[in-house]
């Protein structure tokens with residue numbers, strides 16, 4: 001599929017610099033601890049069988065492995081997975097790495113299927129959510145996301161001010177390039193991953209009882225690390241949609 005090839009190429013090119021962004025790989029022990037607590041609170045008791053889709057350089061996979069879970073990490077980009085593999089080896093964490101599209105997960109019988117910041121770039125997120133349901137028929141779903149794109153009112157204003165402050169301080173961009181606008185337009189969630197929309201899509205795919213959790217502790221820890229003007233504006237709201 002041509003679309004997947006374009007997406008794979010983008011992430012292969014992004015892999016060398018992906019972890020430079022603090023959003024992608026926190027440097028602060030406080031932020032990392034907040035993420036660890038947020039994930040621990042939403043995973044079943046260890047050791048559970050966990051599938052991390054669009055695992056990238058391993059943000060969620062490595063946290064889950066440190067919590068004692070048995071993790072399979074899948075991604076479209078070998079360059080991203082090579083980074084994940086290197087980090088897992090360095091930390092002596094046993095993460096299984098599989099190069100495959102997220103909508104075709106390996107094996108089944110998972111206790112948890114999770115993702116962070118993958119859904120927006122899937123050509124068919126509904127199909128992926130259905131495939132994950134089949135891969136975890138009695139398991140749980142964790143969609144770890146942030147509020148961006150389709151936001152209004154105060155959140156839109158905050159996002160604009162954040163962007164301006166980054167420009168003033170010449171904060172490097174989070175990625176090596178922008179997505180091609182035509183590619184982004186072809187993606188059903190390419191304009192934003194609003195929690196209401198994600199909850200509805202999860203239900204349509206066969207997941208039950210979606211619950212929305214705001215990751216206020218992670219946001220607070222991230223905000224504490226920012227310079228003063230940015231701290232006043234805050235970070236983009238982070239949330240998890242959990243379903244059964």
Ligand SMILES: C[S@@+](CC[C@H](N)C(=O)[O-])C[C@H]1O[C@@H](n2cnc3c(N)ncnc32)[C@H](O)[C@@H]1O
Nearest residue numbers: 011054055056059075076077080101102116117
């Ligand atoms: C924004 S990054 C998120 C990486 C990681 N989950 C994190 O939180 O840092 C998106 C990741 O999804 C991967 N990806 C994009 N489309 C995919 C697909 N169809 N199947 C599997 N992985 C995909 C990319 O290669 C990239 O590693």
